[in-house]
Amino acid sequence: MKHLLYIIIATAALLAGTEAFAQRLTGSNYATVGYVKSDGTIQDSSYRTIGHIKSDGTVQDGSYRTIGHIKSDGTIQDGSYRTIGHVKSDGTVQDGSYRTIGHIKSDGTVQDGSYRTIGHASGVKKEWAAFCFFFF
Numbered sequence: 001m002k003h004l005l006y007i008i009i010a011t012a013a014l015l016a017g018t019e020a021f022a023q024r025l026t027g028s029n030y031a032t033v034g035y036v037k038s039d040g041t042i043q044d045s046s047y048r049t050i051g052h053i054k055s056d057g058t059v060q061d062g063s064y065r066t067i068g069h070i071k072s073d074g075t076i077q078d079g080s081y082r083t084i085g086h087v088k089s090d091g092t093v094q095d096g097s098y099r100t101i102g103h104i105k106s107d108g109t110v111q112d113g114s115y116r117t118i119g120h121a122s123g124v125k126k127e128w129a130a131f132c133f134f135f136f
Contacts (some may be wrong), residue, residue: 023123
């Protein structure tokens with residue numbers, strides 16, 4: 001019984017611990033440029049918090065000032081709710097005038113409008129990756 005309790009506690013701790021892991025954002029050369037934690041915290045490469053993406057889509061800077069919004073339909077807005085971009089379901093990233101400025105591939109590869117790889121965001125929601133690479 002004691003052994004089973006230990007396994008349950010260890011498993012719960014392991015599962016809870018994986019929530020705190022951050023997904024790494026890298027440049028085209030795979031050098032780390034930052035991290036996005038599962039709770040929406042955005043960190044630079046030295047783990048300093050530089051922003052937050054809240055569960056309601058509000059984006060805040062490191063001092064918790066609202067700087068933008070990510071809507072459920074992929075619309076990206078600035079802090080005053082003006083549309084500055086769009087992330088389509090296929091990963092196409094557009095500016096506020098619907099011009100394609102980038103692509104987020106299903107494997108997390110981030111490309112500019114000419115399909116040149118500018119970074120990687122594997123395991124990061126495409127809207128979050130788009131905000132970090134194109135609008136932050």
